[in-house]
Amino acid sequence: MSDVLIKVEGVSKKFCKNLKQSLAYGFRDIYDSVIGKKPSLKLRKDEFWAIKDISFEVKRGECLGLIGHNGAGKSTLLKMLNGLIRPDEGSIEMRGKVGALIELGAGFNSLLTGRENIYNNGAVLGFSKHEIDGKLNEIIAFSELGEFIDMPVQNYSSGMKVRLGFAIAAQMEPDILLIDEVLAVGDMGFVLKCFNQMDRLLQNTALILVSHGMPQISRMCTHVILMDHGKVLCNTDDVSYGITEYYKRFKTQIGDYNGSDKVELIVIRLISNDSIFHKEDDILINYGDSLKIEIEILCKDFVYSPSIQIAFFDKEQRSFAAISNCSDYVKFDKVTGKIVFSTQIDNVPFTQGKYSITIMLLEEKDNIRNTLFRYQSAVYFTVNNKIHGWTPIQFSPEWTLNVEN
């Protein structure tokens, strides 16, 4: 029976956009607080709700992912959970020791060496000198800084500082752990170390993880809260649903069209599972379904041996797949007027995530190839899949096991 370690009920927080006004409100709020008055729930001039009416619980052994656009209120919520600022409405209950992977390396003085700074950061995190003496070798080994541990921190790269900070913070054994986007910095080795550490802690800890890396969220989290402009859009234990909703919020549909006057792109259609989608739609496709792509083009003049090339890009704009066999099937010497290219992928093998396709129309005349148009990020679509991971392609072949003897 897991116990509830974090309980948030109806919490709201307001901030002021204007600095001078904010300081004046601060002065007023200090006075009100000292005489014991409750903060007003009306928005004063230039104030806005950074967080409005959030409620959730996290039990020991659960990992809650907080996702949302920049400025949605995630870090503000973490600050309130950490006791740094007070909610304007509602209440928060935190049971047990609270640790935070938030400002790694807090307390460092850059003129001192890494070794000396271990004590500084450790003290801020609540370790006694005696405790740090006992863990010193472990921390130095974990950080993998080697001889550089005795170099002044001002000479460290930001990755090295984060490694040292994490090595110290990893010694914490809290009941609640708050993690705020520290995983964005750091190399692959560091990130994997972070995950192993979090796995180790997860059984006995309630974790809250703020991240923009959806593979990280899907790997670690048991629950997800999607925030948008301070409000909770969805609070679910179906992590892939939450992540899909996150992707849907980003309407980066601006594609880049470069073409010649000879041809005009009329429409692109994606057809899957009996649904016809156009580029303005929120296109959602299921893993394993078939995906048919139709491209309608108007040729204002003759086009010789036309073919289409399609490239698939992941959300980090890396291309990872392509279709280049059009000319094996389409053999027209010359065409004009309205033409429709059509192709079908029978089994969409993509991991969950958001993808885009880039389309190029080529013609070939007298053995010279010419690009007639190139439409970068022509269509965006999201793939729904229970499987999430680092790689865009996910195969699901059959397996057998032969036990011999």
Next chain:
Amino acid sequence: MEIRHYSSNNNKTFSQILYEIMKGFIEGRELASRLFIRDLKASFRKSFLGFFWMFIPPFATAGIWIFLSSQKAVSIQKTPMEYNAFVFCGTIIWSLFAEGISKPIQRYQSVMGMMSKLNFPREAVILTSFYDIIYSFILKLLVLIPILWFLGYPPGFNFLFAIPAILGMLFVSISLGLLLCPIGLLYNDIGRALPMLLPFLMYLSPVIYPIQENTEFPVLKYLNPATPFIENARSFMGGYDFNMYSELVFWLIISLISFIIGLIVMKISLPIIVERSGG
């Protein structure tokens, strides 16, 4: 298991707040000494003159007044001890008072970034301010004693009696500094005004001139918290009479009360300050 409860209601009782403040001091004592040691080490690493910088301001002020007096440009009458020694003592003790007032704001400002990201006992910062000022006191004492000896006031048993007075003065100065913090951390006007006001306040204290027996200069005698402490300490070192014990006790009691008030106000207002000005 420790349970922390945060809400919009400020319904903590007075004794609950005091208990949390005490806990903050106890839990934060290692952090306090660590912060002090950290900054001390760092200040020596990148400095050639190192801790000599501590002595330059009081020596400069004392030097100017000794020079003016020796040139008879200014005539300060009837000092109860030899003028050079009188002035040196005064400026060094006053410099400790001035430092004590500025210390809490400076220390809190230096940890503002950390306070907006991590939770640690905020009372540790006040303890660190005390450590800073006591370190400064020890250094200045080490310099003051040989100088007084050279000027004809060898250290004796009576010097020891000066120490409680100075420690009391440090406590008074930190209490005052703490009271300035809530507003001083929101608006930087206070932090800017202090370096200008403090020299001015020095001239309102019996630092470079003595208290005349017959004048009733009210600010000097009754409204200035530093006066009884400076006079008490200096009177032991210089071997003259001191008769402001009632003012001494009065200011000590006032400081104790204002220290507690300052701690409570800081405890309540720090989250608001962090929210409005932190990173």
